[in-house]
Amino acid sequence: MTVHNPYLVGAPLADTKAPAGPIENRWTTRKFEARLVNPANKRKKTIIVVGTGLAGGSAAATLGEQGYRVIQFCFQDSPRRAHSIAAQGGINAAKNYRNDGDSVYRLFYDTVKGGDYRARESNVHRLAEISTQIIDQCVAQGVPFAREYGGLLDNRSFGGTQVSRTFYARGQTGQQLLLGAYQALMRQVGAGTVELHARHEMLDLIMVDGVARGVVVRDLVTGAIGSHTADAVVLATGGYANVYFLSTNAMGSNVTAAWRAHRHGAYFGNPCFTQIHPTCIPPSGDHQSKLTLMSESLRNDGRVWVPERAGDDRPPGDIPEHERDYFLERRYPAFGNLVPRDIASRAAKNVCDEGRGVGPGGLGVYLDFAEAMTRLGPDVVKAKYANLFTMYERITGENPYRVPMRIYPAVHYTMGGLWVDYDLQSTVPGLFVIGEANFSDHGANRLGASALMQGLADGYFVLPTTIGDYLARTSAGEVPATAIEEAENRVTATIDRLLSIRGDRTVDSFHRRLGHLMWEYCGMERTAEGLRKAAELVPALRAEFWSRVDVPGSGTDLNQSLERAGRVADFLELAELMVIDALHRAESAGGHFRAESQTADGEAERDDENFAYVAAWEWNGPDRPPILHPEALEFEYAHPSTRSYK
Amino acid sequence: MKFTLRIWRQRGPRDRGRLVDYPIEISPDASFLEMLDVLNERLAGAGDEPIAFDHDCREGICGMCSLVIDGTPHGPEQATTTCQLHMRKFADGRTITVEPWRAKAFPVVKDLVVDRSAFDRIIRAGGYITAPTGTAPEAHSIPVPKPDADLAFQAAECIGCGACVAACPNGSAMLFTAAKATHLGLLPQGAPERYSRAVGMIAAHDELGFGGCTNTGECTAACPKEIPQDVIGRLNKDLLRAARHHDPGA
Ligand SMILES: Cc1cc2nc3c(=O)[nH]c(=O)nc-3n(C[C@H](O)[C@H](O)[C@H](O)COP(=O)(O)OP(=O)(O)OC[C@H]3O[C@@H](n4cnc5c(N)ncnc54)[C@H](O)[C@@H]3O)c2cc1C
Ligand code: SF4
Numbered sequence A: 001m002t003v004h005n006p007y008l009v010g011a012p013l014a015d016t017k018a019p020a021g022p023i024e025n026r027w028t029t030r031k032f033e034a035r036l037v038n039p040a041n042k043r044k045k046t047i048i049v050v051g052t053g054l055a056g057g058s059a060a061a062t063l064g065e066q067g068y069r070v071i072q073f074c075f076q077d078s079p080r081r082a083h084s085i086a087a088q089g090g091i092n093a094a095k096n097y098r099n100d101g102d103s104v105y106r107l108f109y110d111t112v113k114g115g116d117y118r119a120r121e122s123n124v125h126r127l128a129e130i131s132t133q134i135i136d137q138c139v140a141q142g143v144p145f146a147r148e149y150g151g152l153l154d155n156r157s158f159g160g161t162q163v164s165r166t167f168y169a170r171g172q173t174g175q176q177l178l179l180g181a182y183q184a185l186m187r188q189v190g191a192g193t194v195e196l197h198a199r200h201e202m203l204d205l206i207m208v209d210g211v212a213r214g215v216v217v218r219d220l221v222t223g224a225i226g227s228h229t230a231d232a233v234v235l236a237t238g239g240y241a242n243v244y245f246l247s248t249n250a251m252g253s254n255v256t257a258a259w260r261a262h263r264h265g266a267y268f269g270n271p272c273f274t275q276i277h278p279t280c281i282p283p284s285g286d287h288q289s290k291l292t293l294m295s296e297s298l299r300n301d302g303r304v305w306v307p308e309r310a311g312d313d314r315p316p317g318d319i320p321e322h323e324r325d326y327f328l329e330r331r332y333p334a335f336g337n338l339v340p341r342d343i344a345s346r347a348a349k350n351v352c353d354e355g356r357g358v359g360p361g362g363l364g365v366y367l368d369f370a371e372a373m374t375r376l377g378p379d380v381v382k383a384k385y386a387n388l389f390t391m392y393e394r395i396t397g398e399n400p401y402r403v404p405m406r407i408y409p410a411v412h413y414t415m416g417g418l419w420v421d422y423d424l425q426s427t428v429p430g431l432f433v434i435g436e437a438n439f440s441d442h443g444a445n446r447l448g449a450s451a452l453m454q455g456l457a458d459g460y461f462v463l464p465t466t467i468g469d470y471l472a473r474t475s476a477g478e479v480p481a482t483a484i485e486e487a488e489n490r491v492t493a494t495i496d497r498l499l500s501i502r503g504d505r506t507v508d509s510f511h512r513r514l515g516h517l518m519w520e521y522c523g524m525e526r527t528a529e530g531l532r533k534a535a536e537l538v539p540a541l542r543a544e545f546w547s548r549v550d551v552p553g554s555g556t557d558l559n560q561s562l563e564r565a566g567r568v569a570d571f572l573e574l575a576e577l578m579v580i581d582a583l584h585r586a587e588s589a590g591g592h593f594r595a596e597s598q599t600a601d602g603e604a605e606r607d608d609e610n611f612a613y614v615a616a617w618e619w620n621g622p623d624r625p626p627i628l629h630p631e632a633l634e635f636e637y638a639h640p641s642t643r644s645y646k
Numbered sequence B: 001m002k003f004t005l006r007i008w009r010q011r012g013p014r015d016r017g018r019l020v021d022y023p024i025e026i027s028p029d030a031s032f033l034e035m036l037d038v039l040n041e042r043l044a045g046a047g048d049e050p051i052a053f054d055h056d057c058r059e060g061i062c063g064m065c066s067l068v069i070d071g072t073p074h075g076p077e078q079a080t081t082t083c084q085l086h087m088r089k090f091a092d093g094r095t096i097t098v099e100p101w102r103a104k105a106f107p108v109v110k111d112l113v114v115d116r117s118a119f120d121r122i123i124r125a126g127g128y129i130t131a132p133t134g135t136a137p138e139a140h141s142i143p144v145p146k147p148d149a150d151l152a153f154q155a156a157e158c159i160g161c162g163a164c165v166a167a168c169p170n171g172s173a174m175l176f177t178a179a180k181a182t183h184l185g186l187l188p189q190g191a192p193e194r195y196s197r198a199v200g201m202i203a204a205h206d207e208l209g210f211g212g213c214t215n216t217g218e219c220t221a222a223c224p225k226e227i228p229q230d231v232i233g234r235l236n237k238d239l240l241r242a243a244r245h246h247d248p249g250a
């Protein structure tokens, strides 16, 4: 592949599944128009759900309740351990319980704007509509959201919004929401509608005439390769932020399921759109395996600052007020410390680049609770944030009640993912993609508390309607044995190849190197020059991987090196596509800051003229340029304006 | 810092297993699992099989990590999961013994990895509120007194790690089971199924080979989420009342 012509352009994509008409009626219309599967026929329809996070767990529980036969997989030992469990801050819903002017329309509007006008209006409006039902559903399941003394639900505000619409369960919202979905799921397992396979990894799709008809999985304990066929397949396999090696994601999060589907024709949407989270604990050394997020809700009361003077290495307590720079409050007076994530992250990086960063290597800014302790008193601060403070102290050995926390941006979430239409179906018929694994709804920048909302909206409400329509319209025949055999052979061949290289470098050494390249050249700030360099370095690293990696052990038992090797192999291919996508998008949008595209005062400059589209990429074989299919975005309701938080 | 790690190696469920010593040098800022990563990198670099251990979130919330460190599940630090334990908490130069969870209901899979699927079976037997999707009433129609909500929350914080079982001389999972019964039983939404839930989960608990509770309190001491012992009292009360409910003479 030459760097001069890194991609081809194909036919544009149109997403036609959203009904026309006023935006507030579209989802209702689609629900009404969706064909229904006769209850007696539901048990004859099999649906495979890969993933048990908020998206997959809620989908499988609901489909099971509806009477379908569901087969589900996750690679952890229990569905309750899916990465969703780690979400801290909260989940948005347009309940307007605070009577502060919130509404479905405002949540819709904020989300489109927050995504920097790179998301579909119809999808986002549906998300905002469903948000209120999600809270009802979760409360009915016993999710212990925070409550007021009157017994009603409490709310807080979250980065990037001026209303209090975030529901939370201390700093453990994801955990409690996931346990709700998990319990509903286990009820279905008990009822026999869902057949659950934990410690199983999906490694390929079974395809019949271009339609997804099943999956090949590896039993991670015995190494056995097995196949399952179905009428439709749902991927709910989460995000790929671990392509950066260091991220806030759980160690197992990976792109394998999505990537292998991509190789069968599922387009990959906006792969370069990754979100950097501003409030993570800075790295402390080479042993570092992941970065820990400190909930963004901390910015409700913590004030962000650095010393005014570069190289000031006095302890924070010795730096007087007038020698501190509260840079977010100074630059963005309307939002202050609550600006959206991309703005806060970049501002922090800028002050560190100026030499004003604090802590090891100057990679950190202070998040200070001193003022809150005086204003609210230590008890209130403790009641609000105790578990986060304990977590911080455990990791850094510093007590944040006494000294300000140090935070630094880290890779957190991937807005890119498999392209799906309004029905959440990919470009492979019969293959649906939900939750973080798809590209939809968040545009170029995800606002806080919106991923949980999307995962549950997809799983509890959207997919169960739209997949029914698909199943009612298609009658899948037998899956020919040859299709299964082909898929299994592909899987075994890859495993055998990985085990037979017996090179001289470990899997992790490749992953670390890849992560470093991606952060350096395709991270928070990107330049055409850096991306061109990465477009050469990443394929070279991939070639080296396939000749020098050493995967110890065998394929016939629990082999964690082998699991990681397969995932890193896919990350290496994905990384190339991310770089190409980032290179082609010569504009700054949301979390993706292209240095050549900025305003005079250093803010991101979007280019609606040339880039108001979703970039959906078609796989064209290894070492061949991928094909770009743009899906034009239209804004009838939320009119693109310059995002300003000043 | 320098340590000698004495680690349990076991090829598979039928292998007898043995302790093997590994010297290691590591930064005090590394977590316990990062230390094992560094050791595994070294083993893999030398063509040896790395040590298998379970982990995922590394943030103390998924419940996947599970090591018995110097005889204590999750190690010496109170209210801390293995992944959140940092090496600065250990004295330099020590020998540290690392073993898998030991309990009849949690068979060893390989090295430090055990099978905890029995926990899913307990939940499956009633650890939920029957609330099918789309049938929920408006959330504010069910107010919950804050004290109840707070107590329910405390119990709901259980991460399902199984340290309580590993710490218990009887291999009992009463703390785990009672935490779920308490979380759901305290809420108005969970009240209708309160007694059948307790009975169902306990029946599964006993069937799966977990031992009985003799109130030794080791479970609470080992629990990284400090689930209080009195949840067990609540479950026992529910069981007693359930027996009366079902007794036609009562
Ligand atoms: C630390 C942290 C805090 C966060 N806080 C918030 C927050 O406060 N609010 C918010 O809205 N969002 C938050 N997020 C984002 C949010 O948690 C995630 O985007 C969301 O939970 C993803 O859910 P999911 O169901 O799509 O995927 P996941 O929860 O990642 O689930 C993926 C599932 O797929 C399975 N899987 C993956 N690949 C395979 C395979 N090949 N074979 C078999 N199974 C497979 C896994 O086993 C797992 O069950 C946070 C994220 C992080 C990292
Ligand atoms: S009760 Fe505590 S020790 Fe037992 S599984 Fe739950 S969190 Fe782990």
Ligand code: FES
Pocket (backbone or CB within 6 Å): B054, B055, B056, B057, B058, B059, B060, B061, B062, B063, B064, B065, B081, B082, B083, B084
């Ligand atoms: S790895 Fe998730 S709790 Fe330790």
